[in-house]
Amino acid sequence: MSEKTAQISWMPSGEPFSELFQDFYFSTDGGFQETEYVFLKQNNIVQRFLALQEAPDDTVFRIGETGFGTGLNFLVTLYHWLQISDLNCILEYTTVEKYPLTKLQLEEAYKTFKKTWPQLSLCCDELLSQYPQEIAHSDDSSSSHQIELFDGKICLNLIINDATLGLKQLLPTEKTMDAWYLDGFAPAKNPDMWQMELFNTLFALSQSGTTLSTFTSAGVVRRGLIEAGFEMSKIPGLGKKREILLGVYPEAKI
Numbered sequence: 001m002s003e004k005t006a007q008i009s010w011m012p013s014g015e016p017f018s019e020l021f022q023d024f025y026f027s028t029d030g031g032f033q034e035t036e037y038v039f040l041k042q043n044n045i046v047q048r049f050l051a052l053q054e055a056p057d058d059t060v061f062r063i064g065e066t067g068f069g070t071g072l073n074f075l076v077t078l079y080h081w082l083q084i085s086d087l088n089c090i091l092e093y094t095t096v097e098k099y100p101l102t103k104l105q106l107e108e109a110y111k112t113f114k115k116t117w118p119q120l121s122l123c124c125d126e127l128l129s130q131y132p133q134e135i136a137h138s139d140d141s142s143s144s145h146q147i148e149l150f151d152g153k154i155c156l157n158l159i160i161n162d163a164t165l166g167l168k169q170l171l172p173t174e175k176t177m178d179a180w181y182l183d184g185f186a187p188a189k190n191p192d193m194w195q196m197e198l199f200n201t202l203f204a205l206s207q208s209g210t211t212l213s214t215f216t217s218a219g220v221v222r223r224g225l226i227e228a229g230f231e232m233s234k235i236p237g238l239g240k241k242r243e244i245l246l247g248v249y250p251e252a253k254i
């Protein structure tokens with residue numbers, strides 16, 4: 001059995017580079033803004049959080065993600081959640097990561113995060129204080145870490161597994177996501193993840209009102225998500241990215 005954790009090289013600027021996938025974890029040109037644009041804006045997250053102010057206490061808003069990586073998408077989401085001070089709802093963030101960062105690697109990444117995006121400092125420290133010391137898993141097993149932050153108002157469900165296998169474990173719970181962040185390296189560099197079985201699993205864990213977005217506009221992803229049942233559109237990208245994808249669960253026809 002071999003253990004699998006992230007194989008990272010650190011750029012002089014402190015940005016993590018995956019040796020396994022030969023790619024950067026996030027845009028070296030404004031990762032925070034890219035996360036806000038690709039994942040939060042397209043899923044209309046801030047407006048949906050604001051609407052929760054009118055929802056009954058203990059309403060749960062669920063976000064699902066493929067590829068937790070350094071947790072940047074989670075931290076930016078958490079940052080926006082905390083901006084709305086009077087929320088009594090629960091944010092449940094479920095993410096699947098096949099090659100998790102060790103706690104030491106996360107500490108290294110967050111040194112740069114805190115310098116570059118000081119507004120994330122509180123969230124970085126809170127996550128680091130709860131991140132498991134032992135995160136590795138073996139080839140033939142998966143593990144799941146339930147991490148509670150900020151007095152239990154935020155539940156991070158960190159599943160260590162392949163995205164499809166990890167998400168399939170949720171099917172019997174019938175918990176559906178309100179929004180999906182489809183991250184993971186580009187399909188050309190990571191074809192194993194972007195498979196029909198993943199797209200079908202995402203659809204099975206969605207419901208009316210569920211939205212999804214992803215940084216890629218690759219045909220294989222767009223066609224696969226349409227085949228699974230989502231309505232997909234191309235949206236202009238940010239910076240060098242020409243286009244990204246937005247998906248919605250179709251409304252039932254009366």
Ligand SMILES: C[S@@+](CC[C@H](N)C(=O)[O-])C[C@H]1O[C@@H](n2cnc3c(N)ncnc32)[C@H](O)[C@@H]1O
Binds near residue numbers: 006025026068185
């Ligand atoms: C682009 S990085 C994640 C970026 C993330 N937003 C961050 O803040 O670091 C993609 C992540 O997907 C993970 N990944 C790649 N293939 C996967 C798979 N089949 N299942 C689950 N995670 C996978 C990688 O290990 C990596 O952590």
